[in-house]
Amino acid sequence: MKTLICVAFLLSFWNTSYADKEAQSTILAIDDARNATTLVTKANNIVNGAHSNCPQIPASDIPQFCEEPYKAICANTESHRSSILGHLDDIRKKSEQQAMEFIAKKYSLTAGDELMQKLKSTGLLAFGDQNLTQQYRDDFFEKTRELEASYSEKADKEFQESHFQIIKVNLKRAIEASSLPTEKKQKFLSYIDREQFTSSDNIFNHKQDMKYAELFGRALQICDSDGLKPLAVADDTDQTRAQGNQTLLICSGRFAFHTKDDLPIEHLANEFQVAAHEMSHIMSYHWEPQMYRGLRKCVQNRNASQIVSEYLQALKDNQSYTEEGAKNIEENKTAFVDDHLEEYTPDFWAKGAIVQYFKNEGKSLSPTEKLNFLQNAYGYFCGSPESGDHPSGKLRIEMMGFDSNVRKQMGCTSPTKSPSCGL
Numbered sequence: 001m002k003t004l005i006c007v008a009f010l011l012s013f014w015n016t017s018y019a020d021k022e023a024q025s026t027i028l029a030i031d032d033a034r035n036a037t038t039l040v041t042k043a044n045n046i047v048n049g050a051h052s053n054c055p056q057i058p059a060s061d062i063p064q065f066c067e068e069p070y071k072a073i074c075a076n077t078e079s080h081r082s083s084i085l086g087h088l089d090d091i092r093k094k095s096e097q098q099a100m101e102f103i104a105k106k107y108s109l110t111a112g113d114e115l116m117q118k119l120k121s122t123g124l125l126a127f128g129d130q131n132l133t134q135q136y137r138d139d140f141f142e143k144t145r146e147l148e149a150s151y152s153e154k155a156d157k158e159f160q161e162s163h164f165q166i167i168k169v170n171l172k173r174a175i176e177a178s179s180l181p182t183e184k185k186q187k188f189l190s191y192i193d194r195e196q197f198t199s200s201d202n203i204f205n206h207k208q209d210m211k212y213a214e215l216f217g218r219a220l221q222i223c224d225s226d227g228l229k230p231l232a233v234a235d236d237t238d239q240t241r242a243q244g245n246q247t248l249l250i251c252s253g254r255f256a257f258h259t260k261d262d263l264p265i266e267h268l269a270n271e272f273q274v275a276a277h278e279m280s281h282i283m284s285y286h287w288e289p290q291m292y293r294g295l296r297k298c299v300q301n302r303n304a305s306q307i308v309s310e311y312l313q314a315l316k317d318n319q320s321y322t323e324e325g326a327k328n329i330e331e332n333k334t335a336f337v338d339d340h341l342e343e344y345t346p347d348f349w350a351k352g353a354i355v356q357y358f359k360n361e362g363k364s365l366s367p368t369e370k371l372n373f374l375q376n377a378y379g380y381f382c383g384s385p386e387s388g389d390h391p392s393g394k395l396r397i398e399m400m401g402f403d404s405n406v407r408k409q410m411g412c413t414s415p416t417k418s419p420s421c422g423l
């Protein structure tokens with residue numbers, strides 16, 4: 001039964017035609033990266049999406065979602081997360097093993113633990129002929145990455161050819177449906193129109209090309225040398241904004257954990273929030289504070305106390321709490337919470353894009369299937385702590401779950417526990 005529901009949806013999904021097909025990922029050089037710390041912090045907070053094969057969610061979970069969205073979204077996420085990370089580890093191990101066998105065969109060496117250790121050593125430890133050792137090692141790393149890339153290839157292509165466009169179209173619909181003035185809408189729409197996408201594998205395959213130098217550095221930093229970290233980032237810098245060539249970079253690790261049994265809808269759901277959020281950084285609070293007065297007021301009223309108390313708790317957990325620091329935060333509470341708007345505003349657009357998706361391509365989804373979609377899309381927030389600029393996963397999920405448009409889509413009729421925050 002559950003398979004039938006998924007397959008039925010899958011068909012309607014593939015038959016839909018999308019208005020926006022023009023943007024393919026021609027990757028342009030990016031000259032001016034925002035500072036590395038911000039990017040890493042940003043990336044660290046968008047770890048691994050949960051995934052599942054259309055699990056049957058009892059209808060009773062819908063009222064639970066309406067009452068306590070965090071609980072409903074995060075029901076099984078810990079096991080999803082560890083299974084994804086475990087799956088990526090398996091890919092690494094399998095690929096290294098096969099690459100070693102390949103090298104052993106190529107150079108008529110004996111494959112085994114000793115050779116493996118030598119190949120993995122950093123270059124300080126040469127064995128036999130140093131040049132030859134370097135050659136073994138280069139071949140080994142190249143082969144390993146080639147094998148690892150084969151796992152992400154299908155999902156990467158699927159994202160490039162279809163999902164990126166679906167997310168883009170719905171982000172544009174969310175902008176159009178917003179209360180922004182017309183000229184601001186036009187500006188934001190053109191940013192999203194010109195947004196490009198690349199995966200870390202694509203970057204690594206073009207590493208000799210100087211025009212990818214900046215993105216190559218970014219991919220190494222965010223995705224690791226094998227690209228297998230399940231993260232994503234966008235280069236929302238002054239320069240990329242001015243030139244209109246912002247690129248969404250998704251590490252191949254996010255694609256590699258999809259198996260052949262995964263459905264496109266699951267893959268789309270897994271990437272939807274992350275990709276839409278990252279793409280929306282180009283129209284975030286940092287760039288357009290005056291556009292978000294309503295959202296700012298709502299976040300300040302609704303979440304300020306919780307943000308501060310969660311942050312102080314996080315400091316205690318990290319043993320970096322001081323009385324003076326706490327006093328400083330309390331005294332500058334408004335500014336401290338304002339910093340979080342840099343993340344709340346892209347979350348606002350990502351949530352809007354999901355609502356548009358539910359109204360359009362996903363209109364035949366039942367509330368249960370929509371909840372399943374949201375679990376896949378927001379699962380990676382479960383358990384993530386307040387970080388000083390990123391709100392906790394709980395607050396981020398509640399901002400989405402208590403949103404009036406989301407609740408309408410989910411068929412929630414009970415009164416909301418928290419206000420819905422608009423622009």
Ligand SMILES: [Zn+2]
Nearest residue numbers: 042277343346
């Ligand atoms: Zn962000």
